[in-house]
Amino acid sequence: MSIRLRLTLWYSGLLAVTLLVFGVIVYSFLSWNTFDDLREQVKGQSDNLGISGRFTFNTLKLDLDRRIEDKDMYVQLINYKEGVIRQSSNLKEQNTVIPYPEAAANPQSEFVEFPIRIGKSSYTMVTYQRPITINNELVGLLQVGAIAYNEEKFLSGLRTSLIFSSLVVVLIAFTIGMIIAKQALRPIGRVIRATQQIEKGSDLSVRIPSAGPKDEISLLVDTLNSMLSRLEKAYNELDEAYMAQRRFVSDASHELRTPLTTIRGNIDLLEKMWSRAQQSHHSAEGTEAALLLNAEHWNLSNEAMSDISAEAKRMTSLVGDLLALARADAGHRVEKEQLELLPLTEEVVRRAMLLPRTAEWRVGDLELLKGFKVHGNYNYLQQLLFIFIENAFKYTPDGYVELSSVRKDDYIGWRIQDTGIGMNQDEIPRIFDRFYRADESRGVTVGTGLGLSIAKWILDEHKGSVEVVTGENEGTTFIIWLPIDFSESRDSTIIKETDLVEG
Numbered sequence: 001m002s003i004r005l006r007l008t009l010w011y012s013g014l015l016a017v018t019l020l021v022f023g024v025i026v027y028s029f030l031s032w033n034t035f036d037d038l039r040e041q042v043k044g045q046s047d048n049l050g051i052s053g054r055f056t057f058n059t060l061k062l063d064l065d066r067r068i069e070d071k072d073m074y075v076q077l078i079n080y081k082e083g084v085i086r087q088s089s090n091l092k093e094q095n096t097v098i099p100y101p102e103a104a105a106n107p108q109s110e111f112v113e114f115p116i117r118i119g120k121s122s123y124t125m126v127t128y129q130r131p132i133t134i135n136n137e138l139v140g141l142l143q144v145g146a147i148a149y150n151e152e153k154f155l156s157g158l159r160t161s162l163i164f165s166s167l168v169v170v171l172i173a174f175t176i177g178m179i180i181a182k183q184a185l186r187p188i189g190r191v192i193r194a195t196q197q198i199e200k201g202s203d204l205s206v207r208i209p210s211a212g213p214k215d216e217i218s219l220l221v222d223t224l225n226s227m228l229s230r231l232e233k234a235y236n237e238l239d240e241a242y243m244a245q246r247r248f249v250s251d252a253s254h255e256l257r258t259p260l261t262t263i264r265g266n267i268d269l270l271e272k273m274w275s276r277a278q279q280s281h282h283s284a285e286g287t288e289a290a291l292l293l294n295a296e297h298w299n300l301s302n303e304a305m306s307d308i309s310a311e312a313k314r315m316t317s318l319v320g321d322l323l324a325l326a327r328a329d330a331g332h333r334v335e336k337e338q339l340e341l342l343p344l345t346e347e348v349v350r351r352a353m354l355l356p357r358t359a360e361w362r363v364g365d366l367e368l369l370k371g372f373k374v375h376g377n378y379n380y381l382q383q384l385l386f387i388f389i390e391n392a393f394k395y396t397p398d399g400y401v402e403l404s405s406v407r408k409d410d411y412i413g414w415r416i417q418d419t420g421i422g423m424n425q426d427e428i429p430r431i432f433d434r435f436y437r438a439d440e441s442r443g444v445t446v447g448t449g450l451g452l453s454i455a456k457w458i459l460d461e462h463k464g465s466v467e468v469v470t471g472e473n474e475g476t477t478f479i480i481w482l483p484i485d486f487s488e489s490r491d492s493t494i495i496k497e498t499d500l501v502e503g
Contacts, residue, residue, distance in 0.1 A: 003181075003185060004181040004182055004185050005178075007177070007181050008174055008177040008178050008181050009174075011177060012170055012173055012177060015169070015173050016166070016170045019166040019169060019170065020166065023162040023163070023166055026162065027158060027162060030155070030158060031155050034151045034154065034155065035126065035148065035151060038146055038148055038151055039111055039128070042073070042127070042128045042144055042145060042146050043111075043128045045073050045144050046128045046130055049066070049075070049142065050064070051063070051064060051077070051140075052064075062077060062085060062086070062139070062140050064077060064086060067088075072146055073088070073144060073145070073146055074088055074091045074098065074125070074127075074143075074144070074145045074146065074147070075091070075142075075143070075145075076088070076091060076097070076098045076100070076142075076143040076145075077141075077142055078100050078140050078141040079140045080103045080138065080139060080140055080141070085140075094118060096118075098116075098125070099114060100141055100143060101129075101141075107131030107133070107138050107141075109129070109130045110129060111128050112127045112128075113125065113126050113127070114127070116147065118147070123148060123149055123152060124147070124148045125146070125147050125148070126145060126148055127143050127145035128144050129141055129142065129143045129144075130142045130143075130144075184217075185217075187217040187218070187220075187221060188217065190208055190209060190221075191208050191221060191224060194206060194208040194209075195208075195224075198228070205232060206228070207228060208224055208228075209221075262308075266305075267308070334376075334380055334458075334461045334462075336375050336376050336377050336462070337376075337377075337378075338373050338485055338487070339373060339376055339378055339381070340371075340373050341372055341374060341412065341482075342366060342369040342372075344378060344382060345366055345369055345385070345414070346366070347382070348382055348385045348386065348389070348403075349363050349366075349403065351386075352386070352389050352403075356393070357393040357396075357401070358393075358396075358398060359392075359396040359397070359398060359399050359401050359418065359419070359420070360399070360400035361400070361401055362400050362401065362403070363404075364402050364404025364405070364415070365404050365405060366404065367405070368405035368406065368407045368412065369412065372407075372412050372484055373485045374412070374483065374484065374485050375462075375483075375485040375487075377461075380458045380461070380462075381458070381462070381482075383454070383458065384455050384459065384480070385403075385414065385416075385480075387451045387452065387454060387455040388414075388416045388455065388478050388480065389401065389416060390451070391451055392416055392478075393418075395420040395421050395422075395476070396420030396421075396475075397420070397421075398419075399419030399420065399475070400418070400419055401416070401418045401419075401420075402415075402417045402418075403415070403416055404417075406481075408481070410483060410484050410486075411481040411482065411484065412481070412484050413479065413480040413482050414479075414480050415477060415478070415480075416478045416480070417475065417476075417478075418475050418476055418477075419475040420476060421472075421473060422470045422471050422472050422474045422475050422476050423470050423476065424472055425470070425471070428468050431452055431468070432452045432453055432456040459480070462483075463482075464481050464482045464483070465480075466479065466480050467481070
């Protein structure tokens with residue numbers, strides 16, 4: 001059963017009950033008033049009748065002092081010793097006797113109603129009976145009555161009218177209620193159709209049209225549209241995450257396959273060379289040639305072992321980077337403490353001099369770092385700096401790479417500037433994506449494309465940011481910002497944060 005039908009049935013039933021109660025009250029009130037008027041008429045006729053009595057031969061004779069001219073009134077006089085002694089003519093014509101009670105010790109005047117048949121019909125007779133006493137002795141009874149023919153006819157018509165009009169009103173109300181409920185619930189129909197369309201398709205951008213006054217239905221539509229927006233956003237983010245995961249797995253597989261292929265090829269080469277060397281060693285002929293062959297094999301073996309070592313180191317670095325990113329994806333939190341930036345930076349400067357490079361390593365002004373502290377992790381901040389410095393060395397075949405300090409408002413950090421190959425401005429938003437490497441660098445430099453992704457995660461953990469200024473063949477400048485820790489205690493975790501407008 002639909003909501004529209006249930007609502008209509010509910011208020012139609014309520015209307016029917018209301019009309020029933022109203023009809024019963026109206027009918028009871030009119031019925032009481034109608035019969036009360038009839039009782040007053042009957043009592044008035046009874047009060048106007050006088051009764052005379054005389055004794056004849058010690059027998060009491062009762063009689064009325066006059067006749068009732070009203071043909072709708074019925075009169076009956078009873079002598080308890082003789083029975084009915086007098087009746088009105090209309091009562092005689094119908095050959096009917098009004099029933100009367102037995103003599104009572106304390107007689108009272110009262111109204112009595114009882115059914116009476118006239119022909120094939122039955123009516124209610126309203127009778128007022130008055131006891132007749134002589135010397136405080138009950139001797140008879142006077143009954144004056146009227147048949148409630150017109151009254152019952154009126155009340156019957158009234159009852160029929162009330163029932164019929166109530167049924168008509170309920171039917172009209174039910175029909176109009178169905179129409180009103182249909183109009184009122186039309187927005188719900190739109191909601192159902194829109195949700196069915198979303199269920200059958202994959203387009204989460206569909207929205208439910210909202211029209212009409214601001215009511216509960218409109219609030220429901222707005223809530224559902226808001227929920228759909230969140231679902232669409234979550235679905236798109238999930239889809240993007242799924243695509244990124246697929247790219248991640250594909251790129252990781254590609255990066256891991258290359259060193260594994262190199263290692264495998266070199267191992268096969270070593271197996272073949274040592275197999276041939278073993279055969280030459282056991283051969284009876286060509287001892288001098290065998291020694292020369294063994295020397296050649298030894299040189300090739302050294303080269304193969306060197307390749308294996310290099311690729312193993314590369315795989316170790318790649319697996320370490322993948323592990324760091326896996327920890328980041330798992331929500332790993334970095335343990336932090338209050339750190340002085342200058343000693344940390346000086347150690348990075350000293351170790352950076354030992355990195356493989358072809359460009360000049362320059363150290364600019366670091367005095368701005370003196371006396372300032374940040375809330376961070378010592379090892380991760382060093383790794384952050386090494387990632388940017390190694391990245392600068394990698395893409396700077398000649399020229400220089402310079403590290404200096406910067407400060408702006410409540411932020412402090414480093415500037416890493418190089419004179420390398422640079423990159424296109426359109427590539428800047430993607431350089432922190434995993435496995436992404438600028439097209440100009442592919443095939444020119446080696447790398448996995450994970451370093452800057454790890455650096456971005458470390459910066460996010462330290463509530464920092466990075467600015468990039470670059471151009472093709474114009475070098476690149478990275479400016480790394482970290483919030484200054486102004487807390488007094490080394491163990492304090494309160495950090496003053498302000499908004500940074502990146503230049």
